[in-house]
Amino acid sequence: MSSPDMAQATPGLAPTLAVLQLLDAAWFLADADGRAGQACARVTAWLGAGFGAGHWQDLVHPDDRALAEGQPVGERGADRRWRMADGSWRWFAHRSQPMGAQTLHVLQDIDARKRREIAHSDAAGLLDSLRLHLPGVFYKLDADEQGVPHVTFVSEAVRELLEYEPDEVEADFRRIFDRVHPDDRERFQAIVANALRTHADTTFEYRVVLPRKGVRHVAGRACSALQSTGRQARFGYQHDITEQKLYQEALVQARAAEQASELKSEFLSRMSHELRTPLNAILGFAQLLKMSTAEPLGAEQWARVDVLERAGRHLLALVNDVLDLSRIEAGHMALHMGAMGVRGVFDEVHSLVVSTAHAHRVSLRRPTWPDLPEGPLAVRADMLRLQQVLVNLMTNAIKYNRPGGDVWLAASLVGSEVCLTVRDNGQGMTPEQQAHLFEPFNRLGAEGSDIDGSGIGMVIVQRLVQLMGGRLSLRSAPGEGTEVSVFLPRAESQEVAAPLAPWPGLAAQVGGGEPAATPASSAPAQAAQRPVDILCVEDNEVNIALLTSIMELRPACALRVARSGAQALKYVAQRRPDLMLIDMQLGDMSGLDLASSLDRDACTAGIPRIALSADAMPGTIREAQARGFLAYVTKPVDVRPFLATLDQAIEQLG
Structure with a gap:
């Protein structure tokens, strides 16, 4: 039914309907039971052609229906969601007015406005929740017409972060500078001034000095946004990063300590090698002189060499003690x-x-x-x-x-x-x-x-x-x-x-006992009669000379010398030795690296080997033993035990 027809059918409504038409509103009539009757074309377009077939409350959203059913008829209204013809829900301002035996219902489309209000309300609620519960501080910084900045919003967490009340900061944001560490204040003020001038996004860190908590570290981010007033506003977030900073500092210190520890370990290993290498020659040749039967020493000469050996052993004991103490203090004594x-x-x-x-x-x-x-x-x-x-x-x-x-x-x-x-x-x-x-x-x-x-x-x-x-x-x-x-x-x-x-x-x-002035014991008969090809890998000429002299006490052993790991690999490829004596600290590779290279080749794997090293670190010794070395002889070489070790290895060759 058209509006004119409806006006004729319902006397007295003409002025009202004319106004509703101008207001872009829709209307319908309902009886006392709520059954919809006459309606304008806009209502049927919105709510569907079958609108008048039932009660109008059936089209109201269930969450809004209770209010609609309980509301007395009169000059009242409410914002309600109505089910549209396509099944969607839309917000209308609903007003009703008794018209004799019927009630005039007026609907005005407010969906866009209502949804904006809800979104705004949700955002405000979320902001309130963030303000109350997030550990950091949210804030908004506006500038007035003169360009003077003011904090127009700051979250409750400012009480913990800066030990200020929110209204104190809102009254004068420059109070923040009073909390900034003196060493950071000038830099922080420059960051703020530059951000207000350029409106650029900023990330920053600074320290504060608080009355209760003392020095704390703060980090923040801020950005600008254009407001409806045409002026830029500054939005930011700041939070306490003191624990993170302390962890980072502890991590840096731990890494520095670890690096220092590694350097100290390297130094100890190098010191052990550098101090033991000359002692190896002193003690080794002193022992050989005292053991010589071809040209035995006289009593006076023997006594002098004995003093030399004792002094060397005293120095060796001192080196061992110093290195042990250093390892303990460095925490490297496993x-x-x-x-x-x-x-x-x-x-x-x-x-x-x-x-x-x-x-x-x-x-x-x-x-x-x-x-x-x-x-x-x-x-x-x-x-x-x-x-x-x-x-x-x-x-x-x-x-x-x-x-x-x-x-x-x-x-x-x-x-x-x-x-x-x-x-x-x-x-x-x-x-x-x-x-x-x-x-x-x-x-x-x-x-x-x-x-x-x-x-x-x-x-x-x-x-x-x-x-x-x-x-x-x-x-x-x-x-x-x-x-x-x-x-x-x-x-x-x-x-x-x-x-x-x-x-x-x-x-x-x-130490202590007088070494016997007797020649070294001979090797077991079966070992002495069997020619043994021994490859010595050593890069120190003094040590080579000492080992050559020691091996003269074992004439059945033919000694070859390789002065580097690479040369040793070459010699082994030419002729596989029966036994290898390997210095663990060669110039071009370690003794362990050489052993690995040998074991990777089926032709050279399994060659019996004895480690010779000035590195007496227990960890190094255990590693060599785990890698298959028959024995680990530390320098300075004690001649008699070394010969016993050599004899035992030769005997195991079969």
Whole structure:
């Protein structure tokens, strides 16, 4: 029905309908039960041709229907969603007015405006949520007509970030500069001024000094946006990055410490090599001179060479001690903890120091330990380092004793600990000497005596015991002797592993005994009769000369020399040797690299090899053993043990 027809059908509506037509509104009539009746063409276009077939409430969105049904008829209205002809929902301003027995309903399309309001409301709610819950600070910076910036919005987190109330910052944003660290203030002010002038996106960091929290690190980002006023506004976010900065600084420090540690390890390895190489020649040729039978030394010459050898061994002991202490302090002393029987440890230590005791005319009393019903007494420690500790204590007890003195080695069970005690009846120490016992290089007045030592042995003992989770105790009195006890965790006897051989070089550090002026023992008969082709890979001419002289004591061995890893590979390809002696620190490659190259070739794989190296680092020794080296001989070479190792390797050749 057209509007004129409707006006005629419903007297009195003509003025109203004319106004509605001008307002671009739509209308329909409904009876008292809500059943739709007459409607304008726009309503049927919006809501569908079948609009009048039912109740108008059926077309209202369920969330809005309750309000519509409960609203009394009168001069009232509401914004509601109506289902359109295509099934979509659209917002209308709905007003109703009684018209006799019917009610006039007016709909005005407000969908676009309503959706903008909802979006704005959602955005405002999201902004409020962000303002309350995000850890950082959101803010908006506007400039007035004079170009003076003002903070028009700042989130609640400013209380934590800058220790200001939001209204304080909004009143005067320059308060922020009062919190900026003095060293960063000028730079930060320049960043802000440039951003306000250029409207460029910025990323920045600065420090603040807060009344409660002190110095904190802040990071931020900001950008500009053109407002409806035609002026640019600044939007930004700032947050506390102090923890991140501290982590980064700790990471940098850790990397620097790691790098320094690596450099120190490299330095220690290089120092070990550089110091041991000349000692190898000194001690090696001294031993050969004393062992010579072709041109034996006279008594006076032998004595002088003996002094030379002893001085070299003293220097070697000092080098070993310094390197050990450096490794401990650098955190590079790797321990291999395990259970070991006390009796086996005592037997090994006793065998290592017995010659020193004889040389000083000191008696080693029989070691004692308790017999336990559950099994042998066992201790948890690094097996080789515990030997080093006890050898050091026993050697001190011997050297600082008196002729005819005694040394005791005993073990006892003290609660959950095993107490290993070394006791002597020698010189003893004053309380003042005891106070300085663990100071590096302090020999407690023995510097002018004929007792050799470095003054750092007890420092190493203390550090090693601590690394193994133990502790030391000391009792001493002048003229009565000294008692040192090592307390270590007890281990169960069933955990005890097979005893290990002493750490390479440990026996050499003991020193003391007079080397016998006798020639080296000959090789076993079967080894001596069999020609053996030995390839020595060594790049130091002095070491080559020493090895050549040593091998003269084994005439059945034919020695070839390669002065580099590359030359060794060439010689091996020409003729496969029976045995190789490989220096571990060659100029062109390491001994391990050479071994890998040999093993990659089926023709050269499996050649027996012995490592010769001035690098006495335990980790290097273990790696060489893991890579298939028969033995690892440290420089300076001790001639007799080296020949014994060589003979054993030759015997295994078959």
